[in-house]
Amino acid sequence: MKKERGNVWLGVSGVVMKEGKYLVVKKKYGGNQGKWTFPAGFVNPNETADEAVVREVLEETGIETTVQRIIGLRTGVIAEEVSDNMIVFQLEATGGRLQAQEREIAEVCFMSKEELLNDQQTSLMVPIFMNEKEEMLYDQLNPGDVFRYTSYKLFDIR
Numbered sequence: 001m002k003k004e005r006g007n008v009w010l011g012v013s014g015v016v017m018k019e020g021k022y023l024v025v026k027k028k029y030g031g032n033q034g035k036w037t038f039p040a041g042f043v044n045p046n047e048t049a050d051e052a053v054v055r056e057v058l059e060e061t062g063i064e065t066t067v068q069r070i071i072g073l074r075t076g077v078i079a080e081e082v083s084d085n086m087i088v089f090q091l092e093a094t095g096g097r098l099q100a101q102e103r104e105i106a107e108v109c110f111m112s113k114e115e116l117l118n119d120q121q122t123s124l125m126v127p128i129f130m131n132e133k134e135e136m137l138y139d140q141l142n143p144g145d146v147f148r149y150t151s152y153k154l155f156d157i158r
Contacts (some may be wrong), residue, residue: 007041011039011086012053013074014131018093021110022130023062026070026121028106031146031156036116039108061108062099062123065091069101072129076152084149088129117136 015038016023024036024040043049050067055063072088100108113130116122124143138154 003062006031008083009045009085010049011037011040011084012049012056013086013088013125013129014057014091015088016057016063016069016091016093018110021112022063022068022116022126023057023063023093024109024111024116024126025100025105026107028104031144032123034106035121035123036111036119037126039086039100040130049087050089053087053091057091058096060101063094064094064096066094068092071156071158073155073157074125074153075155076147076149078150079148080150088125112122125154128156131158132157 002127014023023039025039026036038058039060041052041060043052047055054061054065054067057063070087071090074084074086074088076084078084085110098108100106111119116126116130124141128138135154138156139152141152141154143149143152
């Protein structure tokens with residue numbers, strides 16, 4: 001996968017709320033394996049970023065959505081070699097049925113803010129994009145050594 005994407009990556013993530021709860025997944029692989037995180041994935045060559053986030057959320061969770069707005073950006077450099085960028089969108093659930101994609105996702109559910117903030121398995125990005133922080137730029141974060149980031153920043157643009 002890394003060779004196909006070259007040294008500049010563009011990913012997307014979707015923050016979906018329904019009845020006061022957030023749509024989250026536990027990935028079966030990667031640095032966020034076993035952690036609650038927002039559905040996310042890469043933009044394909046034949047799609048726009050907004051199309052990609054709707055596709056990724058549907059594929060990973062079974063939930064149909066529409067894009068509301070962009071709420072943030074994660075940007076980093078992995079091992080001083082790969083520019084890893086992710087646009088974070090706010091989405092509205094419009095239908096579908098909650099179902100984890102078997103290949104990539106261990107669990108999918110809607111969780112309250114309190115449940116996520118109190119769970120040790122919640123990823124670094126989740127509280128920030130639940131609007132739990134006051135800053136707009138987070139540049140002193142380390143999402144974990146497993147990612148091998150040599151530079152890492154989150155921008156909350158709300």
